[in-house]
Amino acid sequence: MKQKKKSDVAVLLDYAGSHKGLTFLGLTLSAVSMLLSMAPYICIWLVARDLIAVAPDWTRAQDIAQYGWLAFAFAVAGIVLYFAGLMCTHLAAFRTAANIRKQGVAHVMKAPLGFFDSNASGLIRGRLDAAAADTETLLAHNLADIVGTITLFVSMLVLMFVFDWRMGASCLLAAVISMIAMFSMMGGKNAKLMAEYQAAQDRMTKAGTEYVRGIPVVKIFQQTVYSFKAFQEAIEDYSSKAEHYQGDVCRVPQSINLTFTEGAFVFLVPVALFLAPGALAGGDFAGFITNFAFYAVFSAIISTALAKIMFAASGMMLASTALGRIGQVMCAPELKVPEHPQSPGSSRVEFEDVSFTYDGAQTSALSHVSFTAEPGQTVALVGPSGGGKTTAASLIPRFWDATSGVVKVGGVDVRQIDPHVLMDQIAFVFQNSRLFKASILENVRAARPNATREQVLSALMAAQCGDILEKLPQGMDTLIGSEGTYLSGGEQQRIALARAILKDAPIVVLDEATAFADPENEALIQKAFTELTRGRTVIMIAHRLSTVVGADKILVLEEGRIVEQGSHQELTAAGGLYARMWADYNQAVQWKITSEQ
Numbered sequence: 182m183k184q185k186k187k188s189d190v191a192v193l194l195d196y197a198g199s200h201k202g203l204t205f206l207g208l209t210l211s212a213v214s215m216l217l218s219m220a221p222y223i224c225i226w227l228v229a230r231d232l233i234a235v236a237p238d239w240t241r242a243q244d245i246a247q248y249g250w251l252a253f254a255f256a257v258a259g260i261v262l263y264f265a266g267l268m269c270t271h272l273a274a275f276r277t278a279a280n281i282r283k284q285g286v287a288h289v290m291k292a293p294l295g296f297f298d299s300n301a302s303g304l305i306r307g308r309l310d311a312a313a314a315d316t317e318t319l320l321a322h323n324l325a326d327i328v329g330t331i332t333l334f335v336s337m338l339v340l341m342f343v344f345d346w347r348m349g350a351s352c353l354l355a356a357v358i359s360m361i362a363m364f365s366m367m368g369g370k371n372a373k374l375m376a377e378y379q380a381a382q383d384r385m386t387k388a389g390t391e392y393v394r395g396i397p398v399v400k401i402f403q404q405t406v407y408s409f410k411a412f413q414e415a416i417e418d419y420s421s422k423a424e425h426y427q428g429d430v431c432r433v434p435q436s437i438n439l440t441f442t443e444g445a446f447v448f449l450v451p452v453a454l455f456l457a458p459g460a461l462a463g464g465d466f467a468g469f470i471t472n473f474a475f476y477a478v479f480s481a482i483i484s485t486a487l488a489k490i491m492f493a494a495s496g497m498m499l500a501s502t503a504l505g506r507i508g509q510v511m512c513a514p515e516l517k518v519p520e521h522p523q524s525p526g527s528s529r530v531e532f533e534d535v536s537f538t539y540d541g542a543q544t545s546a547l548s549h550v551s552f553t554a555e556p557g558q559t560v561a562l563v564g565p566s567g568g569g570k571t572t573a574a575s576l577i578p579r580f581w582d583a584t585s586g587v588v589k590v591g592g593v594d595v596r597q598i599d600p601h602v603l604m605d606q607i608a609f610v611f612q613n614s615r616l617f618k619a620s621i622l623e624n625v626r627a628a629r630p631n632a633t634r635e636q637v638l639s640a641l642m643a644a645q646c647g648d649i650l651e652k653l654p655q656g657m658d659t660l661i662g663s664e665g666t667y668l669s670g671g672e673q674q675r676i677a678l679a680r681a682i683l684k685d686a687p688i689v690v691l692d693e694a695t696a697f698a699d700p701e702n703e704a705l706i707q708k709a710f711t712e713l714t715r716g717r718t719v720i721m722i723a724h725r726l727s728t729v730v731g732a733d734k735i736l737v738l739e740e741g742r743i744v745e746q747g748s749h750q751e752l753t754a755a756g757g758l759y760a761r762m763w764a765d766y767n768q769a770v771q772w773k774i775t776s777e778q
């Protein structure tokens with residue numbers, strides 16, 4: 182059965198949780214305040230009625246001061262309740278937005294780590310933050326305005342019968358036409374146009390951001406005209422859509438809407454002129470004038486309420502888009518946690534006929550991969566770019582789960598191991614290991630929060646970071662990334678290695694790229710690698726073949742398959758892909774040495 186889609190307001194109220202009551206209280210106060218704000222108009226009507234009744238002997242109108250005070254009291258009470266209502270809706274809105282942020286972050290925390298690879302965490306946080314903020318206006322202001330306006334319309338229907346239904350109907354008619362014009366801009370086929378217009382606006386913002394981000398590359402390669410093209414196309418697309426929507430589609434309904442919003446009395450005057458002769462003949466001209474005065478003044482509130490509804494409609498759209506973005510975050514896949522977790526028996530890593538396809542990809546990144554890394558062994562993954570090395574390594578700490586086949590650690594399927602226990606078993610170092618904006622001490626200690634300073638220092642020394650500590654003013658207490666303390670790529674890599682050394686996990690997954698490093702750094706990184714991998718099971722993604730010569734086993738991955746495996750000697754003797762890669766590597770080294778001579 183097709184499930185009925187929940188309205189945006191219902192979804193928001195779900196997020197409000199226990200603060201739902203506060204929202205309803207705020208909305209009730211807003212409705213009551215709208216009723217109170219109409220009372221002064223009735224008092225004005227009473228004053229006008231009494232004055233006209235006693236004219237020209239005004240002294241006989243004794244109750245008018247009393248009506249004046251009453252009007253004042255109602256107005257003040259209306260304002261007080263309005264602000265009290267706003268306070269409730271604001272509190273509820275802020276708490277709901279906080280709930281959205283909390284629930285979003287809690288959900289994202291359950292996502293597999295690989296999710297953050299394709300969805301930068303900053304982007305997720307930014308999206309969640311902005312979207313949560315966008316819902317605030319709806320809950321804090323717009324809903325109260327909508328409830329206030331509905332109250333106004335119901336009261337108008339009542340007032341139509343209390344005073345003069347024909348004049349009341351003329352005011353109501355103006356309001357109804359204005360609303361129809363407004364909704365025609367947003368409903369039907371215009372809703373699709375509006376969505377396209379908003380999508381074009383989104384694309385333009387993204388293209389602008391991309392353009393600004395790419396400025397350094399653009400400058401280096403002198404590609405100013407080319408790079409601006411995408412941004413320019415996005416701007417042109419947006420402006421043509423905006424012109425079409427705002428200019429062609431909205432011109433007429435917008436004009437009608439504004440005319441009737443600002444001139445809610447347009448039908449009142451002709452209706453009054455039409456009714457005047459009858460009132461004169463009927464002998465109650467004074468009553469007629471009084472009613473006219475009431476509706477003429479009352480039409481001012483209609484304009485204000487309609488203007489509020491217009492803002493509310495745009496707030497609804499903003500919140501609807503925001504809820505869509507929040508929904509995307511909430512749809513992040515969840516890492517399945519085993520009900521009866523098992524403990525890994527050793528540091529053996531095993532792939533049994535493992536295949537893996539990324540979400541949305543046409544081809545598999547890994548196909549039927551099987552291999553074993555015995556405790557203490559080093560297994561190197563080599564092969565052409567895109568062969569699946571990083572993917573294979575990512576399946577061990579469950580960045581992703583295998584699409585088919587089993588990845589085992591210590592004889593247990595990784596999906597059956599408690600994620601925390603699994604993480605404790607594995608230390609991983611990637612090419613661009615991220616360091617936090619914190620001290621070196623805290624960065625390294627992230628691996629083992631209860632480690633002492635001495636333990637951190639000894640990990641730093643094992644990772645060959647002595648020279649880094651020496652040149653920094655506060656040694657390992659120096660904050661990284663602030664006040665000019667920036668570390669080179671190779672230096673950052675060594676700090677990340679210290680972190681992995683401190684973790685002291687039995688399995689090490691490492692991406693051996695030394696792309697950042699100068700020869701001096703490279704030698705130090707190699708030493709740190711040796712410290713880190715000693716006595717551990719190591720799965721190493723190797724980019725430079727010199728580092729894999731001593732590996733116990735080398736797996737050559739091409740297009741997601743293991744095409745060769747064996748030791749360096751066996752593979753070079755086999756004369757296959759590895760032998761060709763090795764020959765190419767030596768030639769490149771030779772060429773480097775010759776050109777440096």
Ligand SMILES: Nc1ncnc2c1ncn2[C@@H]1O[C@H](COP(=O)(O)OP(=O)(O)OP(=O)(O)O)[C@@H](O)[C@H]1O
Nearest residue numbers: 298299539542546565566567568569570571572573
């Ligand atoms: N997050 C992702 N989403 C979709 N496809 C991906 C993703 N990451 C990698 N791929 C694809 O999976 C395949 C294997 O990529 P992988 O990064 O594992 O190769 P690799 O051997 O590590 O390459 P390199 O040596 O260049 O780092 C490639 O075709 C790649 O395009």
